[in-house]
Amino acid sequence: LNSTINVLTAHQSIRKFKPDPITTDQLHAIIEAAQAASTSSFIQAYSIIHVSDPELRRKLAHLAGDQVYIEECPVFLVFCADLYRLKVATEIHGLEMKGEYMEAFIIATVDTALAAQNAIVAAESMGLGGVYIGGIRNNPEEISRLLELPEKVYPVFGMCLGKPNHAPGKKPRLPLAAVLKENRYTTEEDVLLLQQYDETIHNYYKDRTGGQRLESWTGQMAHRMSKEIRLHMRSFLEKQGFGFK
Amino acid sequence: LNSTINVLTAHQSIRKFKPDPITTDQLHAIIEAAQAASTSSFIQAYSIIHVSDPELRRKLAHLAGDQVYIEECPVFLVFCADLYRLKVATEIHGLEMKGEYMEAFIIATVDTALAAQNAIVAAESMGLGGVYIGGIRNNPEEISRLLELPEKVYPVFGMCLGKPNHAPGKKPRLPLAAVLKENRYTTEEDVLLLQQYDETIHNYYKDRTGGQRLESWTGQMAHRMSKEIRLHMRSFLEKQGFGFK
Numbered sequence: 382l383n384s385t386i387n388v389l390t391a392h393q394s395i396r397k398f399k400p401d402p403i404t405t406d407q408l409h410a411i412i413e414a415a416q417a418a419s420t421s422s423f424i425q426a427y428s429i430i431h432v433s434d435p436e437l438r439r440k441l442a443h444l445a446g447d448q449v450y451i452e453e454c455p456v457f458l459v460f461c462a463d464l465y466r467l468k469v470a471t472e473i474h475g476l477e478m479k480g481e482y483m484e485a486f487i488i489a490t491v492d493t494a495l496a497a498q499n500a501i502v503a504a505e506s507m508g509l510g511g512v513y514i515g516g517i518r519n520n521p522e523e524i525s526r527l528l529e530l531p532e533k534v535y536p537v538f539g540m541c542l543g544k545p546n547h548a549p550g551k552k553p554r555l556p557l558a559a560v561l562k563e564n565r566y567t568t569e570e571d572v573l574l575l576q577q578y579d580e581t582i583h584n585y586y587k588d589r590t591g592g593q594r595l596e597s598w599t600g601q602m603a604h605r606m607s608k609e610i611r612l613h614m615r616s617f618l619e620k621q622g623f624g625f626k
Numbered sequence: 627l628n629s630t631i632n633v634l635t636a637h638q639s640i641r642k643f644k645p646d647p648i649t650t651d652q653l654h655a656i657i658e659a660a661q662a663a664s665t666s667s668f669i670q671a672y673s674i675i676h677v678s679d680p681e682l683r684r685k686l687a688h689l690a691g692d693q694v695y696i697e698e699c700p701v702f703l704v705f706c707a708d709l710y711r712l713k714v715a716t717e718i719h720g721l722e723m724k725g726e727y728m729e730a731f732i733i734a735t736v737d738t739a740l741a742a743q744n745a746i747v748a749a750e751s752m753g754l755g756g757v758y759i760g761g762i763r764n765n766p767e768e769i770s771r772l773l774e775l776p777e778k779v780y781p782v783f784g785m786c787l788g789k790p791n792h793a794p795g796k797k798p799r800l801p802l803a804a805v806l807k808e809n810r811y812t813t814e815e816d817v818l819l820l821q822q823y824d825e826t827i828h829n830y831y832k833d834r835t836g837g838q839r840l841e842s843w844t845g846q847m848a849h850r851m852s853k854e855i856r857l858h859m860r861s862f863l864e865k866q867g868f869g870f871k
Contacts, residue, residue: 382655385630385751389659389744410627412806414634416799418743419758422850423843425800434809461811466804467851469816474848483863484763484856487735491782494739498663499634502747506630513664518729529810537736554661555670559711561657564679565774566706571714598668603719605667606712611729615871618728625870626860 388506393551395510396450398543403456407507411542414503415496424467426489427496430459430528430536437527444524445516445539454541459517459524460497462489464533464623480533481624493537504542514539521617532622550589553581555598575599633751638796640755641695643788648701652752656787659748660741669712672738674745675704675773675781682772689769690761690784699786704762704769705742707734709778709868725778726869738782749787759784766862777867795834798826800843820844 412429420426432438435452442451451457464485468478501511517524517539524536559574579597586594657674665671677683687696696702709730713723746756762769762784769781804819824842831839
């Protein structure tokens with residue numbers, strides 16, 4: 382369709398990188414693209430920590446579940462939802478910041494995600510690649526301490542960026558009809574669509590592993606979603622000054 | 627730099643649209659681009675409701691705070707965080723879905739935002755424009771009822787799309803140095819950077835309104851953030867089957 386659509390649909394999660402550095406100009410172009418994303422009521426409720434210190438990288442890689450590519454990638458960013466800057470802005474005007482409620486948490490989290498998605502798309506358009514690191518939420522308290530995050534700031538995810546040194550392939554997504562609905566949320570076809578998709582994913586893994594890996598999407602999801610993970614998040618976020626009323 | 631960076635950095639929120647329709651092929655390309663975004667552990671925790679029914683549009687426009695462009699835009703989408711599909715997938719395998727905790731809420735909300743950002747970028751790359759509609763959260767319970775959202779699905783935001791009929795301009799973003807930090811969250815320069823930015827925004831509004839509108843960013847934010855809004859969100863989300871432990 383056009384080169385941007387090609388960039389978007391070619392996305393793969395890159396975890397192996399060539400040693401080529403990302404230049405400061407490239408990094409700044411990536412961050413400026415991130416900042417150009419929509420932001421709720423112009424609040425721009427995020428900050429991005431560029432982690433260049435190797436010792437700090439090593440610690441974060443370990444705390445995020447021993448993901449070595451956090452150490453190895455040319456650029457590692459931590460995307461933080463940030464209401465602290467808004468507190469500073471509010472107090473400049475002698476007013477009291479109110480940020481401890483669910484809607485403020487949603488706005489800051491969404492703002493951060495929109496900016497991050499622009500960042501990875503910008504990077505990919507330059508021939509770079511990357512991966513989101515949700516594992517940053519494995520140990521958010523320790524990571525926040527290492528990054529000296531003030532109150533009302535939390536690390537939503539990390540992002541590795543660099544020149545790809547592998548092509549892991551695109552995993553087929555859910556059928557369009559499962560995701561795009563018209564006028565109301567229909568459920569009638571759900572099971573049929575998921576069965577079709579299970580077959581797609583089954584064949585995808587089978588082809589890629591010479592028949593070694595036989596998995597369905599619903600099987601993966603059943604395994605994943607029958608467990609609760611990161612149950613520390615609520616109390617961490619409250620300690621960090623977020624609220625959920 | 628390249629055409630994708632140009633698309634990303636040219637973003638403006640479009641609220642006035644030419645009557646030209648968006649074709650089904652275009653809409654499907656937009657949704658496929660959305661689906662290509664990263665997703666936490668491949669869970670793809672979102673659904674997108676394309677609202678084509680004029681009467682339903684009229685109701686949503688009213689419920690979202692009388693935003694007429696929701697009625698007028700060629701395509702209106704509601705992006706929903708969706709753990710319901712994962713419940714179906716989990717139950718197919720005879721397991722019990724566990725989705726009532728903070729981390730599941732974050733994952734679903736972030737997944738939805740990443741997909742939506744790809745959607746608007748894809749649309750913009752085709753010469754279309756759009757705007758996010760956070761006002762969908764003004765009356766989420768009524769809107770969920772109208773869209774027949776099942777349990778464990780919530781409308782995160784809407785999105786108007788169509789051919790732009792105005793060019794409202796790009797609002798200058800925060801200085802890069804305020805948003806991008808290295809190795810730790812520095813606060814020393816915050817007030818200085820915000821003062822510089824206030825001047826930028828002051829001049830931006832002054833120039834655009836012939837001196838009529840004199841506002842600073844911190845002033846806007848102080849006004850916005852000293853109030854709590856949408857305090858119904860927590861109880862709405864709990865009724866909808868989300869949990870926050």
